[in-house]
Every structure is written in structure tokens, then in C-alpha cells.
Amino acid sequence: MTTIDLGHPVSGDVVELILEDHRRFESLLRELRDSSADRDAVRQAFATLHVAHALAEETKVYPQLRRKDAVSDHEAEHGEEEHAEGHEALLAVLELKGTDTQAFDDAVEELAxxxxxxxxxxxxxxxxxARDEVSEKVRAELGEAFAAERNARIADNCGTLAHVRSIVAAARKEGLLDDDEDDD
Structure with missing residues (x-):
């Protein structure tokens, strides 16, 4: 199985660290679309990074940005809803047995x-x-907290099928996933 480096930052500006992960997501999505790639390894890496990144943002970054009035409650809640939608789309990719089917390609397209x-x-x-309204010092502190949480979640192998299922179930229960959203 191919080993995929998810990075292991320990410090930095939180905005830059989050952006680095965003570029990793884009790269992993490209690999998921590539039929010559080890798609099973890529989807596992994507799952681990997606869960670790989202949980680190929700526990370490969004609450601080709310307190600093850099983001509104609505923006932070919307971010959490979008993480839940991402987890739900990820679950569809993880639940498929093969990676060489039209169903897999369709699920990857939805995830992307x-x-x-x-x-x-x-x-x-x-x-x-966050760039405009939060000091460099606070962004560095948030970067350290984000990186520590993210890396701990990665070390815990947070992207397993069972864990993603439980996250999606919890999000449904909390009302973060609106089952009617496919209609709009």
C-alpha cells in the first residue's frame, strides 16, 4: 500500500496551515480521480486528513475566531455544516468496495x-x-493548537470507515445534515 504524507506541522500561522491542508485536499482529489493511482490508499489518506482537519478547526480554531469576533456564529456554524456534508460525501466513497467502478467515480465527483x-x-x-482581524501572535497560537489537534487525530487514525460513520450519524442527530438539501 502506498504511503501518503499528510504533513506534520507543529507551528505556524493558522491561516497558512489551513491553506496547506486545502491544497493537500485538492491534490488528493486529483489522485482519487486518477485510475492509475492507488485509490484505496488515497481515499484512506483523504479520510484521515478530512476528519483530522475538520475536528481541529471545530475544536481549536472556530471557537477562538468567534471569541475574537473575526467570524460570526453563523459563519462558524455554516463551516461545521459543510464539514458534516463533506463527511457524508466521504462516507459514500469509503463505503464502496471497489475503486474502479462508475459508482466510485460518481462518489468522488460528489465529494470533490x-x-x-x-x-x-x-x-x-x-x-x-482571520487574516485581517486577528493578530499575528494569536494566529501563531491558533496554528500551534490546530496542528497539535490535527496531528493527534491523524495519529489516532481518525479516518476509519467506522469513525466516519459515527461522525455522520452524530451530525445527523445534531441537525447539521439536512436530508432535503439535495432538492435545491
């Missing part, structure tokens, strides 16, 4: 659509305000 939408929106509505 959901994740790319979130990356764009987060960069515009959360990361830009």
Missing part, C-alpha cells in the same frame, strides 16, 4: 464538489477575516 465548495467559502468568509 462538496469539498471544493467548502474550501472556497472558508477561504473567503473565515480565513480572510
Amino acid at each position: 464538489k462538496v469539498v471544493n465548495h467548502h474550501l472556497t467559502e472558508e477561504e473567503l468568509t473565515i480565513l480572510n477575516p
Whole structure:
């Protein structure tokens, strides 16, 4: 099985660290679309990074940005809803047995659509305000906290099928996933 480096930052500006992960997501999505890639390894790496990144943002970054008034409650909650939608699309990819089917390609296309939408929106509505309204010192402190949480989750192998299933189930229970959203 191919080993995929997810990076192991320990410090830095939180905005830059999040952007580095966003570029990793884009690269992993390209690999998921590549039929010559070890797609099973790539989807496992993507799952691990997606879960670790989202949980680190939700526990370490969004609450601090709310307290600093850099983002509104609505923007942070919307970010969490989009993470849940990403987890749900990821679950569909993880649950497929083979990686060489039309169903897999369709699931990857949906995952890419959901994740790319979130990356764009987060960069515009959360990361830009964080850049403009939060001091360098606080961004560095947040970067350290984000990196530590992210790396701990990666070390715990947080992207397993069972764990992603439990995250999606919890998100449904919390009302973060609206089952009617496919209609709009």
C-alpha cells in the first residue's frame, strides 16, 4: 500500500496551515480521480486528513475566531455544516468496495464538489477575516493548537470507515445534515 504524507506541522500561522491542508485536499482529489493511482490508499489518506482537519478547526480554531469576533456564529456554524456534508460525501466513497467502478467515480465527483465548495467559502468568509482581524501572535497560537489537534487525530487514525460513520450519524442527530438539501 502506498504511503501518503499528510504533513506534520507543529507551528505556524493558522491561516497558512489551513491553506496547506486545502491544497493537500485538492491534490488528493486529483489522485482519487486518477485510475492509475492507488485509490484505496488515497481515499484512506483523504479520510484521515478530512476528519483530522475538520475536528481541529471545530475544536481549536472556530471557537477562538468567534471569541475574537473575526467570524460570526453563523459563519462558524455554516463551516461545521459543510464539514458534516463533506463527511457524508466521504462516507459514500469509503463505503464502496471497489475503486474502479462508475459508482466510485460518481462518489468522488460528489465529494470533490462538496469539498471544493467548502474550501472556497472558508477561504473567503473565515480565513480572510482571520487574516485581517486577528493578530499575528494569536494566529501563531491558533496554528500551534490546530496542528497539535490535527496531528493527534491523524495519529489516532481518525479516518476509519467506522469513525466516519459515527461522525455522520452524530451530525445527523445534531441537525447539521439536512436530508432535503439535495432538492435545491
